[in-house]
Amino acid sequence: MIDKFLLGGYTSDSYTENNQSDGIYVASLDTAKQEITDISLLAKVENPAFFNFSASGKKIATVLTRNENEGGVAVIDAESGKTISESYLPKKHGSYEAYDAAKNLYFWNKLPYTVPSYISIDSEHKVLFAANYNTNAIHTYKMDDNFNITASHTYPIEGNGPLVEQDHAHIHFARLLPDGRLIICGLGCDKLFVFDVNNDTAELTPVYELKMRPGFGPRQIAMSQKTNYIYVLGELASKVAVVEYDPETGKLAVIEDYSNIPEGFVGHNGSAAIRLSPDEKFVYVSNRGHNSLAVHKVLDGGRRLEKIQQIKTEGVFPRDFGISRDGDFLLCANQNNNELILFNRDKENGYLSVAQRHIKHDACVRVVEATDFLA
Numbered sequence: 001m002i003d004k005f006l007l008g009g010y011t012s013d014s015y016t017e018n019n020q021s022d023g024i025y026v027a028s029l030d031t032a033k034q035e036i037t038d039i040s041l042l043a044k045v046e047n048p049a050f051f052n053f054s055a056s057g058k059k060i061a062t063v064l065t066r067n068e069n070e071g072g073v074a075v076i077d078a079e080s081g082k083t084i085s086e087s088y089l090p091k092k093h094g095s096y097e098a099y100d101a102a103k104n105l106y107f108w109n110k111l112p113y114t115v116p117s118y119i120s121i122d123s124e125h126k127v128l129f130a131a132n133y134n135t136n137a138i139h140t141y142k143m144d145d146n147f148n149i150t151a152s153h154t155y156p157i158e159g160n161g162p163l164v165e166q167d168h169a170h171i172h173f174a175r176l177l178p179d180g181r182l183i184i185c186g187l188g189c190d191k192l193f194v195f196d197v198n199n200d201t202a203e204l205t206p207v208y209e210l211k212m213r214p215g216f217g218p219r220q221i222a223m224s225q226k227t228n229y230i231y232v233l234g235e236l237a238s239k240v241a242v243v244e245y246d247p248e249t250g251k252l253a254v255i256e257d258y259s260n261i262p263e264g265f266v267g268h269n270g271s272a273a274i275r276l277s278p279d280e281k282f283v284y285v286s287n288r289g290h291n292s293l294a295v296h297k298v299l300d301g302g303r304r305l306e307k308i309q310q311i312k313t314e315g316v317f318p319r320d321f322g323i324s325r326d327g328d329f330l331l332c333a334n335q336n337n338n339e340l341i342l343f344n345r346d347k348e349n350g351y352l353s354v355a356q357r358h359i360k361h362d363a364c365v366r367v368v369e370a371t372d373f374l375a
Helices: none
Strands: 002-009 023-030 035-044 051-053 059-066 070-077 083-088 094-100 105-111 118-122 127-132 137-143 149-156 171-176 182-186 191-198 203-211 218-223 229-234 239-246 251-259 270-276 282-288 292-299 304-312 318-323 329-334 339-345 352-360 364-369
Touching: 002 051, 002 329, 023 329, 035 339, 035 352, 051 118, 051 364, 059 083, 059 118, 070 127, 070 137, 083 149, 118 171, 127 182, 137 171, 137 203, 149 203, 182 218, 191 218, 191 251, 203 251, 218 270, 229 251, 229 270, 239 270, 239 304, 251 304, 282 318, 292 318, 304 352, 329 364
Parallel strands: 171 218, 270 318, 318 364
Antiparallel strands: 002 023, 002 364, 023 035, 051 059, 059 070, 070 083, 094 105, 118 127, 127 137, 127 171, 137 149, 171 182, 182 191, 191 203, 218 229, 229 239, 239 251, 270 282, 282 292, 292 304, 318 329, 329 339, 339 352
């Protein structure tokens, strides 16, 4: 069987010297051979550092830049690889505290323009949602029946936190909950936000906000489709929190959080991505700094976690990863040494073991399982 993953990342040489990446790629996994056998270009896009697709429509929503001079969002047809529509944000000079893993240094990242950090798409209602880390805002976009962007709205978020990376709200996630509400991660202000969505206009109405532990830094969320539990990744705390969602009221409540790194680790780490296994029995997290994947077992019907494995990714700065459709494999991208690594995954106990090393691919920061989507 051939499983498919979509790969995205940076195309600029400013991120990777002599970068050979040209946009969004398809990686083919031969499950019988237990190896990635082909990586081919799907769409030529400038710096598609994050993208998503929805189950219907064969459309990909991506962030991008243009001529390294302005940033925005675009909708791409997955069958042709062609861009359908795009929208660029007003230029805004600014800066924020960032971390250089290669030099182990914090620095002020000065930007002549802004690009969202996260994007998702509702193909049914023709709405895009984007989270803007740099300008601390949520962007929504309404599309017509042909997926052309026709209107947009911006919702600034205020707030900060106790850590140097939390000088502003730094919005890092915007995606629909199973009931159709939108949930937002404020990495810099240690908050989760829930909004109602007007699907006709793409406008938002606040419903609830949850204050997380100071310095937690909520970055991404993995959502159960079987229960009302969500799993919130804390980049700055290197933890994952179990949060209960009430669909009746839109309220959230923290139950407990769990470490993604070994006790006593003193180096810099930022947890980067989170996934639930297809059977929702395990939670996986990548760690930039410790350069590992943490495996948590889901207990008590989703209410509690237990970390059962910590495995190195054998590379530098693992940013994102995807789990194969059948759950037998996990493909992880080590951003800073331009390699992917493929793991076997034991579906019964959740454990990972290396299947294939040193899969070359430059500056990869996004990995999404897409077998059925691309079929």
